[in-house]
Amino acid sequence: MKYTWQVARESMRIFPPIFGSFRKAIDDIEYDGYTIPRGWKVLWTTYGTHYDEEYFQDPLSFNPGRFEESVQPYAFLPFGGGPRLCAGYQLAKLNILVFVHYVVTRYNWSLVTPEEPITIDPLPFPSLGMPIKIYPKLA
Structure with a gap:
C-alpha cells in the first residue's frame, strides 16, 4: 500500500482537506x-506551502513519486x-487506504464528464461535482 499512500498524499497536497489555520x-x-505586530493573528494556508517550488518541484503536476523520499518538515x-x-490523522489515513482498496478491488468506475473543468472559488473544485458511474466488478 506504499504507492497507494503516495497517491493519497499527492492528492491531499494538490487538494488539501483544510484551507489553513490561524497562528498568533x-x-x-x-x-x-x-510590520505584523506581536499578538496579531496570521492566516497560514496549506496552498502557500503545497504549491511552493521551494518545497515541491513542478508543484502543479500530479506526481505521487515525490513522496518516495521524505519531504522537508x-x-x-x-x-x-x-x-x-x-x-x-492516523484514523483518516486508515480510512483512505481501506476505501481506496475496496473501490479498486471491487468496483469499476468512470467519470461521467472526463474533461470537466476545475473552478477555483476560492478553493479548487470540479465545476459539476465530478459525477461518476460506478458498478461492481463481475467475478
Missing part, C-alpha cells in the same frame, strides 16, 4: 515592508503539524 505572532514580524501539512497535528 509571538514577536513583531517584518515582511515585505509591512512542515512542507506537507494536510492535517496540520507539530503539536497541532489533527488527532484523527
